[in-house]
Amino acid sequence: GAGVSQSPSNKVTEKGKDVELRCDPISGHTALYWYRQRLGQGLEFLIYFQGNSAPDKSGLPSDRFSAERTGESVSTLTIQRTQQEDSAVYLCASSSYGATNEKLFFGSGTQLSVL
Amino acid sequence: GESVGLHLPTLSVQEGDNSIINCAYSNSASDYFIWYKQESGKGPQFIIDIRSNMDKRQGQRVTVLLNKTVKHLSLQIAATQPGDSAVYFCADFGAGSYQLTFGKGTKLSVIP
Numbered sequence: 710g711a712g713v714s715q716s717p718s719n720k721v722t723e724k725g726k727d728v729e730l731r732c733d734p735i736s737g738h739t740a741l742y743w744y745r746q747r748l749g750q751g752l753e754f755l756i757y758f759q760g761n762s763a764p765d766k767s768g769l770p771s772d773r774f775s776a777e778r779t780g781e782s783v784s785t786l787t788i789q790r791t792q793q794e795d796s797a798v799y800l801c802a803s804s805s806y807g808a809t810n811e812k813l814f815f816g817s818g819t820q821l822s823v824l
Numbered sequence: 825g826e827s828v829g830l831h832l833p834t835l836s837v838q839e840g841d842n843s844i845i846n847c848a849y850s851n852s853a854s855d856y857f858i859w860y861k862q863e864s865g866k867g868p869q870f871i872i873d874i875r876s877n878m879d880k881r882q883g884q885r886v887t888v889l890l891n892k893t894v895k896h897l898s899l900q901i902a903a904t905q906p907g908d909s910a911v912y913f914c915a916d917f918g919a920g921s922y923q924l925t926f927g928k929g930t931k932l933s934v935i936p
Contacts (some may be wrong), residue, residue, distance in 0.1 A: 713867070742924070751913060751926040752868070765922060800867050802924075809917040810856040810875065813924055815867035 711735075713816035715801050721822045722791055730786045730819045732801030738814075740807025741784050743776055744800045746818070752800060758784060759807040791823045836933045843901040845930045847914035852895065854916040859888060859899045862929070863910045871899070871912075901932075909934045 714733040722728050734741045743755040754768040758778040769775070773791075778784040788795055798820050802813035837843045849857070855876040860868035874881045874888045874897075881888050887900040897914050911929040918925055 740922075744926075751928040752915075754923040754925070757922050759922070768923065802867075807922060809922060812858050812870050812873055814870065815860075817865070817867045 713801055713803055713814055715799075715816035715819050717819060718817065719820045719822075721824065723824055724793060725790055727787065727789045728791055728821065730788075730799050730821070732784045732786070732816060734782070734784070734801070734803030735814055738803035738805055739781050740804045740811075741778055742802040742804075742813060743784070743786050744802065745770075746798045746800055748797070755786070755799075757807070788821075791821075793823050796821055796823045833928065834931045834933070836935060837904050838935050839904060839906060841904055843899075843904045843908070843932060845899045845901075845912050845932065847897040847899075847927055849895050849897060849914070849916055851916065851918050852892075854918065857888070857890065857897055857914060857916045858924070859886075859897075860913045860915060860926075861908075861910045862913065868913060904932075904934050906934045906936055908932060 713735055716731045720728055739760045741758045744752040745755055746752050756769055756776045757765040773789045776784060776786045798818040800815055800818040802815045804811045804813050858873045859871040861871050862868045872883045872886050872888050874890050879890050885902045889898045901908055909932055911931050913926045913929045915924050915926045
């Protein structure tokens with residue numbers, strides 16, 4: 710597609726359930742990022758994938774969070790045993806090469822609500 | 825840790841006036857800065873960027889100014905329009921890091 714696509718756009722779940730969020734980056738982009746945005750806050754880095762390199766997972770808040778990426782395409786962010794504090798918008802972004810002088814293109818995010 | 829931050833959380837301007845949004849950064853090694861606009865319910869949208877070898881860059885109705893001496897960045901929007909109402913974030917990459925770090929954002933409200 711023309712832009713970064715995320716699904717679902719909204720997800721409501723019960724505390725303790727697992728959720729999977731999906732991201733389709735811009736075709737040809739080798740770098741993919743996940744960010745979390747709590748209500749009224751800035752973006753918190755979660756994880757970064759670049760090609761076949763080991764991902765940078767330094768931003769994942771706990772071992773309940775994990776992410777996978779298939780080659781240079783789709784990525785899935787999984788949150789296990791969700792907690793109310795996980796409620797936030799989860800944003801995915803991609804860039805051409807993952808360089809530190811490249812802008813990131815963002816999707817519209819998944820609004821996660823944990824009841 | 826080092827971070828990018830903003831001076832003002834909210835800004836209200838009259839339609840047609842110019843807007844100035846400020847940002848202070850602490851990482852003296854940062855060499856690339858980006859401004860994003862985020863409308864309600866949407867992801868951040870790229871507005872303009874600037875590299876540290878420049879002190880000014882202009883786009884369509886927007887200008888970014890970089891003052892490396894005092895580690896300050898600003899976004900100027902000319903002839904502000906209702907469609908400019910959004911939250912604006914500055915962001916940069918920390919030294920040796922692939923993590924694009926965002927400030928908390930400034931909410932711009934345009935009064936018709």
